[in-house]
Amino acid sequence: xxxxxxxxxxxxxxxxxxxxxxxxxxxxxxxxxxxxxxxxxxxxxxxxxxxxxxxxxxxxxxxxxxxxxxxxxxxxxxxxxxxxxxxxxxxxxxxxxxxxxxxxxxxxxxxxxxxxxxxxxxxxxxxxxxxxxxxxxxxxxxxxxxxxxxxxxxxxxxxxxxxxxxxxxxxxxxxxxxxxxxxxxxxxxxxxxxxxxx
Amino acid sequence: xxxxxxxxxxxxxxxxxxxxxxxxxxxxxxxxxxxxxxxxxxxxxxxxxxxxxxxxxxxxxxxxxxxxxxxxxxxxxxxxxxxxxxxxxxxxxxxxxxxxxxxxxxxxxxxxxxxxxxxxxxxxxxxxxxxxxxxxxxxxxxxxxxxxxxxxxxxxxxxxxxxxxxxxxxxxxxxxxxxxxxxxxxxxxxxxxxxxxxxxxxxxxxxxxxxxxxxxxxxxxxxxxxxxxxxxxxxxxxxxxxxxxxxxxxxxxxxxxxxxxxxxxxxxxxxxxxxxxxxxxxxxxxxxxxxxxxxxxxxxxxxxxxxxxxxxxxxxxxxxxxxxxxxxxxxxxxxxxxxxxxxxxxxxxxxxxxxxxxxxxxxxxxxxxxxxxxxxxxxxxxxxxxxxxxxxxxxxxxxxxxxxxxxxxxxxxxxxxxxxxxxxxxxxxxxxxxxxxxxxxxxxxxxxxxxxxxxxxxxxxxxxxxxxxxxxxxxxxxxxxxxxxxxxxxxxxxxxxxxxxxxxxxxxxxxxxxxxxxxxxxxxxxxxxxxxxxxxxxxxxxxxxxxxxxxxxxxxx
Numbered sequence: 001x002x003x004x005x006x007x008x009x010x011x012x013x014x015x016x017x018x019x020x021x022x023x024x025x026x027x028x029x030x031x032x033x034x035x036x037x038x039x040x041x042x043x044x045x046x047x048x049x050x051x052x053x054x055x056x057x058x059x060x061x062x063x064x065x066x067x068x069x070x071x072x073x074x075x076x077x078x079x080x081x082x083x084x085x086x087x088x089x090x091x092x093x094x095x096x097x098x099x100x101x102x103x104x105x106x107x108x109x110x111x112x113x114x115x116x117x118x119x120x121x122x123x124x125x126x127x128x129x130x131x132x133x134x135x136x137x138x139x140x141x142x143x144x145x146x147x148x149x150x151x152x153x154x155x156x157x158x159x160x161x162x163x164x165x166x167x168x169x170x171x172x173x174x175x176x177x178x179x180x181x182x183x184x185x186x187x188x189x190x191x192x193x194x195x196x197x198x
Numbered sequence: 199x200x201x202x203x204x205x206x207x208x209x210x211x212x213x214x215x216x217x218x219x220x221x222x223x224x225x226x227x228x229x230x231x232x233x234x235x236x237x238x239x240x241x242x243x244x245x246x247x248x249x250x251x252x253x254x255x256x257x258x259x260x261x262x263x264x265x266x267x268x269x270x271x272x273x274x275x276x277x278x279x280x281x282x283x284x285x286x287x288x289x290x291x292x293x294x295x296x297x298x299x300x301x302x303x304x305x306x307x308x309x310x311x312x313x314x315x316x317x318x319x320x321x322x323x324x325x326x327x328x329x330x331x332x333x334x335x336x337x338x339x340x341x342x343x344x345x346x347x348x349x350x351x352x353x354x355x356x357x358x359x360x361x362x363x364x365x366x367x368x369x370x371x372x373x374x375x376x377x378x379x380x381x382x383x384x385x386x387x388x389x390x391x392x393x394x395x396x397x398x399x400x401x402x403x404x405x406x407x408x409x410x411x412x413x414x415x416x417x418x419x420x421x422x423x424x425x426x427x428x429x430x431x432x433x434x435x436x437x438x439x440x441x442x443x444x445x446x447x448x449x450x451x452x453x454x455x456x457x458x459x460x461x462x463x464x465x466x467x468x469x470x471x472x473x474x475x476x477x478x479x480x481x482x483x484x485x486x487x488x489x490x491x492x493x494x495x496x497x498x499x500x501x502x503x504x505x506x507x508x509x510x511x512x513x514x515x516x517x518x519x520x521x522x523x524x525x526x527x528x529x530x531x532x533x534x535x536x537x538x539x540x541x542x543x544x545x546x547x548x549x550x551x552x553x554x555x556x557x558x559x560x561x562x563x564x565x566x567x568x569x570x571x572x573x574x575x576x577x578x579x580x581x582x583x584x585x586x587x588x589x590x591x592x593x594x595x596x597x598x599x600x601x602x603x604x605x606x607x608x609x610x611x612x613x614x615x616x617x618x619x620x621x622x623x624x625x626x627x628x629x630x631x632x633x634x635x636x637x638x639x640x641x642x643x644x645x646x647x648x649x650x651x652x653x654x655x656x657x658x659x660x661x662x663x664x665x666x667x668x669x670x671x672x673x674x675x676x677x678x679x680x681x682x683x684x685x686x687x688x689x690x691x692x693x694x695x696x697x698x699x700x701x702x703x704x705x706x707x708x709x710x711x712x713x714x715x716x717x718x719x720x721x722x723x724x725x726x727x728x729x730x731x732x733x734x735x736x737x738x739x740x741x742x743x744x745x746x747x748x749x750x751x752x753x754x755x
Contacts, residue, residue: 017392017393017394017395018392018393019393020309020310020389020390020392020393020394023309023388023389023392023393024309024310024385024386024388024389027384027385027388027389027415027419028381028385030419030420031381031384031385031419031420031422031423032423034419034420034423034424034427035423035424035426035427035430036427037424038423038424038427038428038457038460039427039431042431042442042453042457045450045453046442046448046449046450049448049449050447050448051447051448125434125438125439125440126438126439126440126441128441128447128448129441129442129447129448129449132434132435132440132441132442132449133442136430136431136434136440136442140430
């Protein structure tokens with residue numbers, strides 16, 4: 001056969017494989033979920049084990065308004081991706097911007113809360129065990145919000161310069177999976193820190 | 199049909215200037231080149247960590263030896279363990295996975311080539327960071343240089359109070375950085391195996407190598423991430439004054455143990471599943487039989503993956519957990535012997551009645567089978583909590599896990615080196631040197647690690663830099679150290695064989711073993727694009743179908 005290549009088989013089977021972007025994002029989310037699990041377990045284990053004050057009951061107040069903002073951003077990003085799937089870039093950009101704004105409001109809420117805790121209540125990461133676990137867990141989530149907002153803003157920049165088109169709906173959808181994850185983690189963090197932990 | 203009838207004509211490329219070639223290697227996103235980079239990187243660290251092991255063993259060759267100081271001894275065992283796990287075995291296994299998975303599933307590259315390069319360089323910088331501690335860890339404290347807290351770095355040894363300077367920080371950051379690399383690689387492997395298979399290759403027709411590495415990647419995701427979280431906590435403690443592991447502020451040192459071993463035990467299976475994968479490819483080819491019980495092998499692998507997530511606290515029996523916790527971890531640990539035993543029987547049944555060819559890869563795999571069984575049996579002994587109370591932290595434990603890692607994983611890995619070396623380099627290795635390597639290493643391994651069990655049973659604790667004469671440990675330690683030199687000689691023969699064969703070996707041809715998986719369809723070494731035409735497969739042994747059109751596998755599967 002003198003070195004010619006033999007294609008192996010007969011009739012090619014149409015490939016029915018999952019999309020690699022979605023698979024990779026789900027695996028990344030699994031890894032992130034494992035990281036959060038460890039921090040949540042540490043938070044729960046150390047509830048009430050601080051030797052000195054301030055305690056969560058004294059200083060924490062549930063940030064209900066800001067939480068509603070973050071959770072509703074899941075809805076706006078869903079609507080944005082839905083608009084892009086049918087090729088409506090204008091509506092996509094509006095909902096996408098709304099998502100970034102809601103995420104920004106949430107971050108502002110965290111910032112004011114931390115400012116109050118640090119300057120008025122005197123609680124820092126090294127004050128006591130509660131401070132260590134609280135700032136680590138909420139900070140880890142906040143870090144993920146920041147990363148998410150950077151990615152979202154990048155996409156908004158592309159959209160405003162006219163580079164986001166209908167065929168990118170799939171990629172934007174992958175990014176929205178990450179944002180949904182960040183929102184879902186907040187449900188857990190909120191429950192643990194502001195309900196169970198108090 | 200002879201094996202070279204499906205060869206692809208070698209394309210001659212003009213020799214590039216040296217700098218250009220280096221630049222190509224540094225900027226490459228080709229899965230084969232990255233695989234080779236992983237492997238060479240791991241071999242360099244194998245030499246370094248091997249020298250550290252030799253230093254440890256020379257220090258312990260006789261009582262009251264003063265070859266190195268106690269401080270240096272602590273650094274040696276810490277660096278040896280950390281390097282071997284994170285910068286030798288994990289990279290070399292990732293290297294083989296990178297190189298072989300796309301070839302085996304009929305793809306042209308991994309799912310994310312650039313993420314692949316990123317992961318490799320993260321791992322590489324992690325290793326450099328760890329060894330940079332030798333230069334940079336003194337800080338202003340005049341403290342020790344390399345990390346000396348043991349590879350599992352128990353609190354409170356890692357606290358600022360007991361570890362001044364920056365050696366622990368280098369350890370933490372090295373593991374954090376290489377952990378990101380590992381997670382990236384794992385994401386890539388999962389996406390590649392699930393999304394990049396060639397037409398006809400259903401999950402049930404994948405080579406077992408791809409299956410086992412898929413489960414391995416899943417375990418990396420679930421195991422390395424907790425380690426990352428724990429390292430972040432340690433950094434918070436050390437740099438921001440946090441109290442996670444600070445018992446004086448209500449924190450818990452045992453928490454670190456849990457977090458570390460939630461990583462640490464699945465990590466053992468991260469390392470051993472690829473070793474199983476090598477054996478599952480090599481044993482059938484050299485027995486001239488298809489693998490026995492393919493679907494049971496897959497099931498057993500997934501079962502091992504699940505059970506391995508719930509056994510971590512068997513590393514902590516001596517800490518003093520509750521009786522119910524002890525019972526749970528005893529039973530879950532014992533349960534993992536069942537799927538592992540299934541695998542051993544399947545490999546034996548594959549060999550049974552086969553026409554076994556005792557080439558070097560097969561010799562290593564047979565030794566792997568026997569030694570891994572023995573390692574598993576001491577593992578069952580240690581899983582019994584009361585027995586563990588006696589032998590926890592003794593040389594019996596050291597002997598047990600080296601039996602797993604050297605006798606099991608490393609032997610299988612050497613088999614893989616010899617089996618796929620012709621594919622990666624295009625040259626055949628020297629069978630004589632391969633056999634010399636095998637026998638030297640086998641003798642050295644058994645001298646060292648068989649006899650290491652005994653001082654452990656006699657009460658010799660691990661991590662002591664010297665011991666009193668007359669406790670019955672002296673002769674055993676002497677034998678153990680003598681074995682190390684046989685192993686070192688074996689490794690040198692191995693490296694010499696690789697280098698000599700690469701430059702002087704005979705051309706191997708595309709399919710020297712008359713094997714059955716898709717990587718042997720490509721020329722050796724494979725071109726950048728792997729397959730000019732993406733193949734379509736109908737059975738688990740596509741090359742068998744091709745070579746035996748009258749009697750193809752797919753009629754019977």
